[in-house]
Every structure is written in structure tokens, then in C-alpha cells.
Amino acid sequence: MKQIQIAIDGPASSGKSTVAKIIAKDLGYTYLDTGAMYRAATYLALQNNLTAEQVDDLLDLLDQYPISFGRSEEGEQLVFVADVDITHPIRDNQVTNNVSWVAALAPVREKLVTLQQAIAAEGGIVMDGRDIGTVVLPHAELKIFLVASVEERAERRYKENVEKGITADLELLKKEIAERDYKDSHRVVSPLKPAADAIHFDTTGVGIADVVAFIEEKAKKLLDKE
Numbered sequence: 135m136k137q138i139q140i141a142i143d144g145p146a147s148s149g150k151s152t153v154a155k156i157i158a159k160d161l162g163y164t165y166l167d168t169g170a171m172y173r174a175a176t177y178l179a180l181q182n183n184l185t186a187e188q189v190d191d192l193l194d195l196l197d198q199y200p201i202s203f204g205r206s207e208e209g210e211q212l213v214f215v216a217d218v219d220i221t222h223p224i225r226d227n228q229v230t231n232n233v234s235w236v237a238a239l240a241p242v243r244e245k246l247v248t249l250q251q252a253i254a255a256e257g258g259i260v261m262d263g264r265d266i267g268t269v270v271l272p273h274a275e276l277k278i279f280l281v282a283s284v285e286e287r288a289e290r291r292y293k294e295n296v297e298k299g300i301t302a303d304l305e306l307l308k309k310e311i312a313e314r315d316y317k318d319s320h321r322v323v324s325p326l327k328p329a330a331d332a333i334h335f336d337t338t339g340v341g342i343a344d345v346v347a348f349i350e351e352k353a354k355k356l357l358d359k360e
Contacts (some may be wrong), residue, residue: 137258144280168263267329
């Protein structure tokens with residue numbers, strides 16, 4: 135049976151990861167959370183008090199503590215560095231507020247992109263991030279670029295944090311998300327931008343089920359062509 139590559143890009147809290155996980159499950163594809171990989175790298179940098187100038191040290195740590203994924207009995211995706219479960223620590227505010235500078239380090243992106251491409255080569259995949267359609271999977275058959283207003287994305291992040299017991303301030307989240315949008319879209323290496331052939335979808339006020347249905351309809355049309 136034909137399998138395709140699905141690239142879902144967009145800014146923070148645009149719904150990428152949530153819909154990507156559902157679509158991968160529905161299609162029986164592999165799901166790869168590239169954002170979690172950069173958060174894992176950020177976690178290692180912060181735990182070892184590294185700065186952007188110490189990129190070689192960070193690369194060494196990524197070799198010593200390779201990033202991998204697992205799944206809990208409840209079906210939750212787990213993230214590891216070596217054998218340490220960092221699923222929840224990488225969602226802390228400290229990691230969130232530092233991931234942009236780590237993700238902007240060219241050698242780190244090169245290392246993780248190579249790993250992402252190797253995983254994608256194994257079969258049908260749904261991958262979400264900020265440069266999937268432009269850099270990681272430039273030949274993906276289906277490219278989606280999700281957007282949403284800063285206000286709505288801040289409210290989504292606020293609800294997520296509250297549910298996880300993480301202290302959150304809605305107005306501060308709006309400011310942090312706007313700042314991250316600017317950093318991600320203006321970085322020199324692999325900036326956040328839609329691929330030329332990406333399908334844009336504004337998720338402001340749109341439920342997850344409707345976003346999933348939209349993308350799966352596009353995927354089905356591609357699969358039916360074979």
C-alpha cells in the first residue's frame with residue numbers, strides 16, 4: 135500500500151502536535167514530534183549551564199544522551215535522553231523560553247534534521263515542526279501550514295499548563311508567544327515559514343476534529359490517486 139509523508143508546520147500552539155498525533159494514529163503512520171527533540175536539546179543545555187557559544191559541548195551531550203521516544207501504558211508519548219524520562223520537564227517554562235536559541239544553532243539543527251530524515255525514510259510519517267516542509271521533508275507529498283491568532287494560542291497554552299499543574303499567566307503567555315513567533319521567523323537557520331506548496335489553514339476558532347478531517351481529506355485524495 136502506498137504511504138506518503140505529511141509535513142505539518144506552524145508557530146507555537148497552532149495545534150500541530152495534537153492533530154499530527156491523531157492523523158498518524160488514524161493512518162497507521164509513524165508520528166515524530168520534532169519540537170520535543172529541540173526541547174530535549176534545550177533541556178540538556180540548561181541542565182549543563184551551556185550557552186550558544188558552547189555548541190560543541192551540546193553536540194557531545196546529544197551523543198552521550200541520545201534522544202528517543204517511547205509510549206506509556208496510557209498511550210502518552212514519552213521523551214528520553216539516554217534512559218532518563220524528560221517528557222514533562224521539557225514542557226516547563228524555562229525550557230519553553232530557551233528553546234528558540236537552541237533551535238537556531240545550525241550544528242544542532244543539522245544533527246537533528248539528519249536523524250529526522252532517517253526516521254522518515256522508514257515509511258509513512260506525520261511530522262510536525264517549523265521547517266518540516268521547507269528543510270526536513272522538502273519532497274513531502276502533503277504539506278500543511280497551520281496558523282492561529284496569538285490570543286487563541288496563548289489561551290490553548292494556558293489551559294495546557296493549568297491541566298499539567300504548571301503555573302501560568304495568560305498575558306505573559308501572549309507576550310512570550312509573540313516573541314517566539316518573531317524569533318522563529320527571523321532566525322538565520324531554517325526560519326519558520328510556509329513551504330511554497332503548503333496548504334494554509336487558520337485554526338482560530340476551529341476544533342481539533344475539524345482540522346484533522348481537513349488534513350485527512352487531503353491525504354485521502356493523494357492516496358486514492360495511486
